[in-house]
Amino acid sequence: MRKILLVLLLSSSLFSASLYTLDNVHSLTLYFSNQTDFLNQDQEAMLKKMLTEKLKNGGFLLEETDAPVFVVKIDALEIEGTQAIHTEVGLGEDVITKRKGKIGTFAYTYLDSQFIEGYSDPYKNTLDSLTLLVDAFINAHKEDNE
DSSP states (O other): OHHHHHHHHHHHHHHHSOSSOOTTOOEEEEEEEEEOSSOOHHHHHHHHHHHHHHHHHTTOEESOTTOOEEEEEEEEEEETTEEEEEEEEEEEEEEEOSSTTOOEEEEEEEEEEEEEEOTTOHHHHHHHHHHHHHHHHHHHHHHHTO
16 A cells, blocks of 8 residues: 555656756846737736736846846737637747757747637736746746755
8 A cells, every 4th residue: 555655646746847947047038029919019018017027026137148038929810709819938048959069059948838718808818828827937947946
């Protein structure tokens, strides 16, 4: 019985481990891409401000030279009168591959996204989605750096 319990505990901890590693990420440069028709300039500025505040409160320095890029992308497609919104956050960094010649490239070292319906207030739904994605990124970073 103890062996079964031990196996269950060990296997459940394997599924909670993140696919990505965020060790020693301290500074970020924010890149924001809005490919929607429903966000005006004021709403876009508010989203950028929210993202900046959340990342700073999460312990990140922003706009440092040669910092990894925190990418935020929003795009939408109208389907039968409803907005289908895709939100995505990622961490892009310059990396060296293990291929022959150790090729340098730019790669996502963290990526998460959501598809949501816009319903009557696509801005609020986008705000909620980005809040969840950024909070997940910050939590993954904290777990990796404990």
